[in-house]
Amino acid sequence: MTRNDRHLSLDALRAAVADGSVDTVVVAFTDMQGRLQGKRLHGQYFLDVVVEHGTEGCNYLLGVDIDMNTVGGYAITSWERGYGDMEFVLDLDTLRVLSHLPATAMVQCDLVWPDHRPVVQSPRGILKAQLERARELGFTALAGTELEFILFEDTYEEASYAHYHDLTPANQYNVDYSILGGTRIEPVIRDIRNHMYAAGMNVEGSKGECNFGQHEIGFLYDEALVTADNHAVYKTAAKEIAAAHGKSLTFMAKYNEREGNSCHIHLSLRGLDGGLVFWDEGAGTRSALYDHFVAGVLATMTELTLLYAPNINSYKRFADGSFAPTTIAWGEDNRTCAVRLVGRGAGARMENRVPGGDVNPYLALAAMLAGGLHGIENELELEPALEGNAYAATGRGKVPGSLRDAREAFVSSAVARKAFGDEVVDHYTNMADVELAAFGAAVTDWELKRSFERM
Template sequence: MPDHPRNPRMLTVDDLAGRIRSGEIDTVVVAFTDMQGRLQGKRLHGPFFLDEVLAHGTEGCNYLLAVDVEMNTVPGYAISSWERGYGDMVFALDLDTVRLLPHLPGTAMVQCDLTWLDGSPVRQSPRTVLQQQVARLDELGYRAFAGTELEFLVFEDTYEEAWDAAYRGLTPVNQYNVDYSVLGTTRVEPLLRDIRNTMYAAGLTVESAKGECNYGQHEIAFRFADVVETADNHSVYKNTAKEIAHAHGRSLTFMAKYDQREGNSCHIHLSLRGTDGGTVFWDGVTGSRTALYDHWVAGILATLREFTLLYAPNVNSYKRFAAGSFAPTTVAWGTDNRTCSIRLVGHGGSARLENRLPGGDVNPYLAIAGMIAGGLHGLRERLPLEDELVGNAYDSGKPTVPTTLRAARDLFDGSGIARAAFGDDVVDHYVHAADTELAAFDAAVTDWELRRGFERL
């Protein structure tokens, strides 16, 4: 995975300014990715952005990193509360992320880091969490590259219709398994093509689209990049795909487990290079993995259970972990073995590992940060790599990842490795986010309970 120059379809600041002055662009979306992996921010009028915001950014309430998915203010966060006055944080523009949003007329986007008013980083921000691990890696002379593979389900219903139906009884765009089916994807091609072309124009390098197993399930793949760039692109793509589906009168979901059939995965491929661009995972002389590669994979395996919260952040995430489902449950690695949580693929410059644990609901910054922190743990401790698992990991009897959010929360909370890698403040923040989700879920009366208990109990 060589070092890649900036994508030429991204905009320079001068280009953005020229397009605003000519009237081609009148709106600039300034956005960051929140704890739930959503883009949050503001739409700024183009001339105001040039005159007032370009030089110093803009501000937003710090509660944006202390709310649940419903945007309820949640007590118990150290960085944001009624007692602290719910003050502001700065949206610090990353001018390397300027891009067109061609599906929205006259619109560009800039992604942001979050800082406090004194300029210090908001350490709990997902982008900052990843940047911290990138900095640790850089000190050792390495760079990380990643690609994320997001699956989604598409429905004929609009988002408004889906809401009114309580998301039940929706009509998928395919009525049978369309995994690799050309016919099955052709039926959805107007939408898929629009998403692909839009994302290409927005600065992503599109590889392919294919059908998947669940009814109406599809995947669009993009080329790997530097890990922060990949996470940025992932966030923009996920948001844009929903907006384009809406424009087509359809809806789509990335939730990990929508129904009893196959869930939505987000496999993450990751590799290292030296800062000079050299290959470090593969020995060209022996034609085999390097010791560094083995230590790296061993570290990810050693932390897989403790870091599962970063890979599966929601109650629903754990519904996807089912034996024989292509969603992994076993702490094991294998060569091109899709039953294992960690799958090793490629050779030479393409040698990389695939983390098959995350679902489509994952926050890419946090998941990749977890993989780097785990790999660094393996390097630092020079952990030996256990023998690969050959055969069916589901039947291996090896340890499994936690099967509930509560178990994952407890493992992350008690992880000395996590606290050393991310800091107590970051760990406590995301443990509290898990506690918030668990409290909301525990208080909910589900349709499953109503069906079983209303008349018969």
């Protein structure tokens, strides 16, 4: 049973390899930084060998920085441990055609050690553990992620040669909801929409956003794991499709001083039978369980921000009047708050506005579930909604202002250690330490401009 009729069954893949319409299978997992990592296999080899026996990859893939440098501090991977292998466990539910690439299919994977113990630090495994925790309490989770990006006329190579300065955005003015602005770059956006639909994603549509060249493509709400899997594939494919058009795009949280790239995450729970648990149909209001869940997300927001905002650059988004939140509060359809509640009945859901376009969807969804289930289990009371401008609010908590602040809150979080385990908390704390050390050693353009002559 495939996720939908645009996903491939194994039998359909066999037929496609036999008739030559597929000759390559990408086997990939999502790493700490949210990137797809893996290998391309010949289609027949995949069917003859990998389907039954699996394949492997070096365990340093869960212990490198963004530049793929091997770094210290990780318990699971090091020179001393010999940088051995992890096994890729195929999730055939994710098998799909990548129509933007020639004759190519893809399957996503979980990770286990050679003795078949799970690699608990794997982002997909972390989310699956929280989904299982929810299931034990009688719930399934539905989610949607809203990724923004900025599209440039420059190729990735040209952008690199220019040191990512003075690039030409695809639009020269604010095109938020602008049909004309969208038409300007429709050849790229249309290709992304259609290729993602062919890859099994349920595409809603696209729209312009505020920053120059900024756009968003929306996808339908789905099971949380499906949403995270699709998010990872879409993020890579969008870059590949832009490159095929001689352009580039970035999902980084804050490319310049204008609006950053957000990734608002919508989430709700259902009963195991699909029944509503976030809404009291008789009273026509939110359920007590919904309130407890939101209270838990808010109560743990500071200590889990590291999983919503994992990079130095992530924190540049959090500025007053930016549509990125600074105040930890909730509101009814209030976009100035960290958490916005929207919808009624089956559409009732919470929107977490803290994550940026650089977020790892598995980790962010796992954090929301961990916080929300903490709220349910402890029957946390939901504070009153914030009305008006949250940027001007007093007496409420603030979103951590730096990676260092988020790191300190995460490493000492009892909720995180109970939900994820010490191995996971220590692993992602080290990831933050690596980034902080790298940034601390860098000399920025800001320093050079201010200091070269005048100091």
